[in-house]
Amino acid sequence: MSSPVRIGLIGTGRIGRVHAGNIAADPSVELSWIADPFVEGARSVSARFGGKVTESPEELTHSGEVDAIVIASPTPTHVDLISSAVDAGVPAFCEKPIDLDIARVDALREKVASSGVPVALGFNRRFDPDFAAVRARVEAGEIGRLEQLCFTSRDPAPPPADYVRVSGGIFRDMTIHDFDMARFFLPDLVEVSAVGTQMFDDGARRHGDFDMAVTTIRSASGALVTIVNSRHSAFGHDQRIEAFGEHGMIQVANAPTSLVSASTAASVEARPPYQEFFLERYAKAYAAELAEFVKLVRGEPSSSPTFDDGRAALLLADAAQRSAEEGTVVPVQLDAG
Amino acid sequence: MSSPVRIGLIGTGRIGRVHAGNIAADPSVELSWIADPFVEGARSVSARFGGKVTESPEELTHSGEVDAIVIASPTPTHVDLISSAVDAGVPAFCEKPIDLDIARVDALREKVASSGVPVALGFNRRFDPDFAAVRARVEAGEIGRLEQLCFTSRDPAPPPADYVRVSGGIFRDMTIHDFDMARFFLPDLVEVSAVGTQMFDDGARRHGDFDMAVTTIRSASGALVTIVNSRHSAFGHDQRIEAFGEHGMIQVANAPTSLVSASTAASVEARPPYQEFFLERYAKAYAAELAEFVKLVRGEPSSSPTFDDGRAALLLADAAQRSAEEGTVVPVQLDAG
Amino acid sequence: MSSPVRIGLIGTGRIGRVHAGNIAADPSVELSWIADPFVEGARSVSARFGGKVTESPEELTHSGEVDAIVIASPTPTHVDLISSAVDAGVPAFCEKPIDLDIARVDALREKVASSGVPVALGFNRRFDPDFAAVRARVEAGEIGRLEQLCFTSRDPAPPPADYVRVSGGIFRDMTIHDFDMARFFLPDLVEVSAVGTQMFDDGARRHGDFDMAVTTIRSASGALVTIVNSRHSAFGHDQRIEAFGEHGMIQVANAPTSLVSASTAASVEARPPYQEFFLERYAKAYAAELAEFVKLVRGEPSSSPTFDDGRAALLLADAAQRSAEEGTVVPVQLDAG
Amino acid sequence: MSSPVRIGLIGTGRIGRVHAGNIAADPSVELSWIADPFVEGARSVSARFGGKVTESPEELTHSGEVDAIVIASPTPTHVDLISSAVDAGVPAFCEKPIDLDIARVDALREKVASSGVPVALGFNRRFDPDFAAVRARVEAGEIGRLEQLCFTSRDPAPPPADYVRVSGGIFRDMTIHDFDMARFFLPDLVEVSAVGTQMFDDGARRHGDFDMAVTTIRSASGALVTIVNSRHSAFGHDQRIEAFGEHGMIQVANAPTSLVSASTAASVEARPPYQEFFLERYAKAYAAELAEFVKLVRGEPSSSPTFDDGRAALLLADAAQRSAEEGTVVPVQLDAG
Known part of the structure; x- marks a missing residue:
């Protein structure tokens, strides 16, 4: 069995905690870093599920210690965080929507496409x-x-x-x-x-x-x-x-x-x-979308959005x-x- | 099309009235006689659906004007009424049960069997x-x-x-x-x-x-x-x-x-x-059991009980x-x- | 009990026959006239349910022998038949739609409204x-x-x-x-x-x-x-x-x-x-809309469309x-x- | 929060593994010992969920390192294992049935009752x-x-x-x-x-x-x-x-x-x-019955059978x-x- 995929989690609100729980429950992945500018949130997730804590998403993405990131921070941060992940060559899973402004999405689109770095969307x-x-x-x-x-x-x-x-x-x-x-x-x-x-x-x-x-x-x-x-x-x-x-x-x-x-x-x-x-209604869906993203990170066939x-x-x-x-x-x- | 089967109805309580209504609604049969010792009941059914009225079931069965009888009178009368129908050679449809006393049922059984007169039971x-x-x-x-x-x-x-x-x-x-x-x-x-x-x-x-x-x-x-x-x-x-x-x-x-x-x-x-x-719940069943009995009377294949x-x-x-x-x-x- | 409402039926296609059956089954009304230019249709309905036969809807409406009419003829005839009923002072029940052309409907509207003659629509x-x-x-x-x-x-x-x-x-x-x-x-x-x-x-x-x-x-x-x-x-x-x-x-x-x-x-x-x-799915609805129209004809409170x-x-x-x-x-x- | 209840599991067949999984998933308990005469079974459960391994249920019960035992071994062993738990003063949860022979059950009954040691049955x-x-x-x-x-x-x-x-x-x-x-x-x-x-x-x-x-x-x-x-x-x-x-x-x-x-x-x-x-059908029930037993062990009000x-x-x-x-x-x- 291959070694666990090291995941960095950005954002520790309601949906971030769902992802943290699913990462902890899946033996094929490991919660290695947690970032949240509101660092208390990151600390409380770490206390429960483990992982290094930072208030800087950038530090997490560029730590060299994450094989993939999960972006669960507020919508206005998504474009920059994806862009940064692409720069770092780190596959990213991002909660929907990418952004509320299609112009910002389009501006990022070519960069993502040409980079070959996998980016998945959280359409659970x-x-x-x-x-x-x-x-x-x-x-x-x-x-x-x-x-x-x-x-x-x-x-x-x-x-x-x-x-x-x-x-x-x-x-x-x-x-x-x-x-x-x-x-x-x-x-x-x-x-x-x-x-x-x-x-x-x-x-x-x-x-x-x-x-x-x-x-x-x-x-x-x-x-x-x-x-x-x-x-x-x-x-x-x-x-x-x-x-x-x-x-x-x-x-x-x-x-x-x-x-x-x-x-x-x-x-x-x-x-x-x-x-x-909704977190209860779609509990299985959140776990399954994570598993699918892990396949994408491993280079396996994946149907991640x-x-x-x-x-x-x-x-x-x-x-x-x-x-x-x-x-x-x-x-x-x-x-x- | 053959002429309608002339039916004599004995008993005009709740279930007798259901049979009367079904007979009236079926063009292949005709309500020709109605008997009830409580003759007012018979009259009120006749007023609605037609048919001669008598207080004597015997008169009805032996009138020579009925091709079949429907027995909807109280249970203790069933055995005698079936017996009389067999004597008259008139096919009978009888509400359940035949009687509460199996000895009386058994006493009638051989007579019915050897007569060849069709007797059907109302297991709707x-x-x-x-x-x-x-x-x-x-x-x-x-x-x-x-x-x-x-x-x-x-x-x-x-x-x-x-x-x-x-x-x-x-x-x-x-x-x-x-x-x-x-x-x-x-x-x-x-x-x-x-x-x-x-x-x-x-x-x-x-x-x-x-x-x-x-x-x-x-x-x-x-x-x-x-x-x-x-x-x-x-x-x-x-x-x-x-x-x-x-x-x-x-x-x-x-x-x-x-x-x-x-x-x-x-x-x-x-x-x-x-x-x-129950009359509402089984309305279709009452109509269908009557139609099946008519087949029996006509000598057609029938699944009447x-x-x-x-x-x-x-x-x-x-x-x-x-x-x-x-x-x-x-x-x-x-x-x- | 008041005497039955005499109804003239115009049109003996599929829906006309449904109305004929419901009229026949309702003791408060009577099928008195049946009109269809295809007079064989009218005759066959009459054979089953009674009523005088004509090929002329006009003759029916102006016969003086109908208290109300039911219009079940093709859509293009509706406006003229309603208009004629209004002229004759005969309440009309008309199948939907009134017409396919709103201009024709509007042209008739004032006449209907000012006449006081009840006109009901067949929104079953x-x-x-x-x-x-x-x-x-x-x-x-x-x-x-x-x-x-x-x-x-x-x-x-x-x-x-x-x-x-x-x-x-x-x-x-x-x-x-x-x-x-x-x-x-x-x-x-x-x-x-x-x-x-x-x-x-x-x-x-x-x-x-x-x-x-x-x-x-x-x-x-x-x-x-x-x-x-x-x-x-x-x-x-x-x-x-x-x-x-x-x-x-x-x-x-x-x-x-x-x-x-x-x-x-x-x-x-x-x-x-x-x-x-649909005739089976809405069988009860057809009977109920007719009963409601009869109330309208009798001058009783009615919720007919x-x-x-x-x-x-x-x-x-x-x-x-x-x-x-x-x-x-x-x-x-x-x-x- | 009180320290986890240390549980000894006896029997590592299908149902034993269900209990092992539920013990592992509940932070208020801990799987401390696992006994199975077929010691390979105990080892494989230990490899997944932790716990010391023995082939001797007796050793487990009397180890002084278990606060309670879960008996998931074959039915003929139940009476002796409960009896031994009572001797050791260790609360026991036992799968149904206690035994197939009511005489053996009755023979144990007084001992259990007078001991005051809690014994719960697995009626999930x-x-x-x-x-x-x-x-x-x-x-x-x-x-x-x-x-x-x-x-x-x-x-x-x-x-x-x-x-x-x-x-x-x-x-x-x-x-x-x-x-x-x-x-x-x-x-x-x-x-x-x-x-x-x-x-x-x-x-x-x-x-x-x-x-x-x-x-x-x-x-x-x-x-x-x-x-x-x-x-x-x-x-x-x-x-x-x-x-x-x-x-x-x-x-x-x-x-x-x-x-x-x-x-x-x-x-x-x-x-x-x-x-x-059935393990899937009653998955929640197995977890809930364990939680209820833990209450019993802790001396809290419990509705364990x-x-x-x-x-x-x-x-x-x-x-x-x-x-x-x-x-x-x-x-x-x-x-x-």
């Missing part, structure tokens, strides 16, 4: 076992040609208003996962049409964001993607997929928290609410934002520069 | 489209050899205490449907084991009956039947079947009253309670009653006299 | 017991403010190409039901955005129609309606509604054809396909068609002339 | 989160008085014939879990009635065992327990509970392996088969075996010696 939903199973079954032809793809993505509760302010808006922050999933099933998306409104979240109202949205995307083949989003859901995480084709439909239901149901004079077959928290996947999702988000603002269908060109 | 559940579909799929070999058969039969509410008193007990009154269904799937039943208790129904308590029971029946092949009964069910009619075999399981779920479900912070996918009323089916169900009920009272397994011999 | 889905139950529960506040409304409407198979040619296109022919349902829940719709494509139906391809479409409608309150349509569905009629609000979600599932499910080594809980045929409901649905369909063709969001004004 | 199903939730909701009165309790327990495939030979038979080996669960809900069980047959498993046939069984148990209150067992199930582990009472029913469904369902022209809503393997729970389950199994062999109802007295 591709690695959810059920979503992945649906896609595999669609690819295997079980329902014939794919004609319609419907995503329902409703979060349990809106993020804090301060987060909404810097989030880039619902399309770049939340729908971006659905955009990536849409491309995962249908790479040839050509036209985006989106409607957003604001009904319940004060943070969205104050910062000019939508708190719900419906997006329709047309693929070159004629297949249609529908994405229904809401920033709240009284009954827990609402995360469903419906792939409809020539010969039938494959669906992913919501994740139950229990196998228990109750039947009384009031109602029958009532079950407890769904999972509240790429820098260009990250860019394409952002282009779709930008198009949706413009469509919702201007009331027009917005064409997208996802392949060329 | 065989004609429920879903139950029938399960049996057909089992017969077709979909789950291989049948190994276990589980019935859950819970009525919404106990019958009136006065009815309980003359009902013959839960096994002869209620489980008898499940006994017939058990034989419908597995004809070679050889041994009955039953436990009954009384927990909630005052009528059962007063008249020494059980208000719930569990019956296990062994077939010669080794297949096992389980019947779970209760005289009440807070959430509506609970009528389920589970056929389990070598290659899998086929189940019949409860009949929903609606396609609607609700998901809130309290519970998800909650649906309205099931149907309350026979007199011997009625006798076999009673033998099983008697065995269950004895098993529950004595705490022993009771062998049954369903084929011979 | 409002009368589906499950759809009606969801709306009643939403109105009762069970899920708080309604925020999102999602319709999935997929027909089992495309109509014949000849029908597609004269249908007015998928939005005016098929989605029109969903448009009416959207307004049934959310009357204040203000903006339509639609995307249509053609992937599988040759008839749609030849006649420049779409065979699938996704429509998003914004209400003044910010609530969002999503309608997903397809002209085919391998597993039977796919007709679902999801009402999502502040406090939860109420859904209508597809109508099962059976309560049976099977579990084997291949899959578990598999059920037979859904109903294939009105002429203006028919016009509003057509305005939405027109807007969707334009949106899909031009790639822009199309505002609608449903209240004013 | 009590700790399954869904089963535990049902019981908690029943205890909380959600369905009123409990009237009927139905267990369906079907294993994916029969054990090897060699195992069947020494297993003590289906009731003592397999149903024993259901017996314990029955008492978990209804402590006052008084009478057992069981039927067993042999239809498919050659091992059962050769060694005179049943491969399926139905058991009915009556409680003093009149509540009825039904247990349906089979040694095979084509669609995976079939493990369901239904608690039925005055005000309704609470059910535990089978554990899905996926949230995916498929709808085609062949069937709708078909899902992948259930879990095959006791030695007497183990004895009561064996008494029920003995009664079921006798009932199935003799065809009589068998009374049980679970409280006294």
